[in-house]
Amino acid sequence: MKISFYINGNAHSIEADGNTPLLWVIRDVLDLKGTKFGCGKAACGACTIHVDGEAVRSCSYSAKFAEGKNITTIEGLSAGDSLHPVQQAWIEEVVPQCGYCQPGFMMATAALLEKIPNPTDQDIDDNIVNICRCGTYYRMRKAIHRAAEIKNANI
Amino acid sequence: MEAFDKMMAVLTHKRCVNCHPSGDRPRQGEDSHYHNFGVQRGENNHGLPALRCQTCHQQENNNFSGVPGAPEWSLAPIRMAWEGLSRVEIARSILDPEINGGRTLEETVHHLTEHELVLWAWEPGVDANGVPREKPPVPKEEYIKAVKAWAEAGAPIPEE
Numbered sequence: 001m002k003i004s005f006y007i008n009g010n011a012h013s014i015e016a017d018g019n020t021p022l023l024w025v026i027r028d029v030l031d032l033k034g035t036k037f038g039c040g041k042a043a044c045g046a047c048t049i050h051v052d053g054e055a056v057r058s059c060s061y062s063a064k065f066a067e068g069k070n071i072t073t074i075e076g077l078s079a080g081d082s083l084h085p086v087q088q089a090w091i092e093e094v095v096p097q098c099g100y101c102q103p104g105f106m107m108a109t110a111a112l113l114e115k116i117p118n119p120t121d122q123d124i125d126d127n128i129v130n131i132c133r134c135g136t137y138y139r140m141r142k143a144i145h146r147a148a149e150i151k152n153a154n155i
Numbered sequence: 156m157e158a159f160d161k162m163m164a165v166l167t168h169k170r171c172v173n174c175h176p177s178g179d180r181p182r183q184g185e186d187s188h189y190h191n192f193g194v195q196r197g198e199n200n201h202g203l204p205a206l207r208c209q210t211c212h213q214q215e216n217n218n219f220s221g222v223p224g225a226p227e228w229s230l231a232p233i234r235m236a237w238e239g240l241s242r243v244e245i246a247r248s249i250l251d252p253e254i255n256g257g258r259t260l261e262e263t264v265h266h267l268t269e270h271e272l273v274l275w276a277w278e279p280g281v282d283a284n285g286v287p288r289e290k291p292p293v294p295k296e297e298y299i300k301a302v303k304a305w306a307e308a309g310a311p312i313p314e315e
C-alpha cells in the first residue's frame with residue numbers, strides 16, 4: 001500500500017506492506033540508520049522515534065499508522081546546524097559507551113522535556129524506561145538534567 | 156441467573172481485570188503480574204507524560220512484537236477498579252452511575268457489548284513469545300447475548 005507522511009520535515013510516499021514495522025521503513029527504505037533495532041518487542045526503546053511529537057517504539061508501530069503523520073528520528077532532532085539541547089548535554093556529559101541504544105534514549109528524553117521541562121530524578125526513572133546494556137544510566141541522568149537546563153535557558 | 160453467570164465469567168477474566176486494577180499500575184499476562192517497565196496509570200489513565208500507553212500500544216495488535224492494541228487502549232478509571240472485587244461488587248459498580256461515568260443501563264450494555272476495547276478480549280493476539288493470549292471462557296456472541304438478556308431481565312444481581 002502507499003503510505004505518505006513527513007519525516008524530519010520532508011514529505012515521503014512509500015510503497016510497503018502496511019503491517020511492516022515503521023522501524024524497517026525508516027532504516028531500509030528511507031536509509032535513516034540512526035534509529036536502532038534492539039529487541040523488536042517494544043521493550044528496550046532503542047527504536048524510539050517521535051510521531052506527532054510523542055515518543056513511540058517504532059518496532060511495534062505498523063507503517064500504515066504513519067499515514068499523514070509527522071515523524072521525527074534522531075537525524076531530525078536538531079534544527080539545522082544547531083544541536084538539540086539533548087544532543088548538547090549528551091556531548092557535555094560524555095554519555096555514550098557503545099552508543100547503540102543512545103538514539104532511542106535521546107528521543108525519549110526529548111519527548112520527556114517537552115512534557116516535563118524540569119524533570120526530577122523520579123520523573124526520569126518513571127518516564128525513561130529504555131535499556132542500556134552498557135549501564136550508562138548514571139551519566140544519562142546527569143545529561144537529562146543538563147539538557148533541561150540548556151533547553152530552559154534557550155527559551 | 157445463567158446470563159449473569161456467563162457475563163461475570165467474562166468480566167472477572169484477566170483480559171478485563173488486568174486493565175481494571177485497584178491501584179495505579181496496570182497488570183499484564185496470564186498471571187496478571189504488574190506491567191513491565193514500571194508502567195503507571197498517569198493523570199488521565201493513558202500513562203505518564205512521556206511513557207503513555209500509546210508509546211507501545213497502537214490501534215490493533217502487533218503480531219511482530221506481541222504488543223496488544225485496540226482503539227482507546229488505556230486503563231479503566233480508578234473508580235472502575237475491579238481487581239479484588241467479588242462478581243456481585245463488580246456488577247453493582249457497573250450499574251452505579253456515580254462509578255460508571257453516568258451511564259444508563261442501555262449505555263452500559265452498549266459499552267459491554269460493542270466497545271472495541273472490550274471486544275478485544277476475544278482477539279487478544281499473541282504475546283512477546285508468539286503464544287496466543289488466553290480468551291475469556293465464554294464465546295463472544297454468547298457473552299453479548301448474555302449481557303443483553305441480563306439487562307432485559309432488569310439487570311438482577313444475586314445475593315452471594
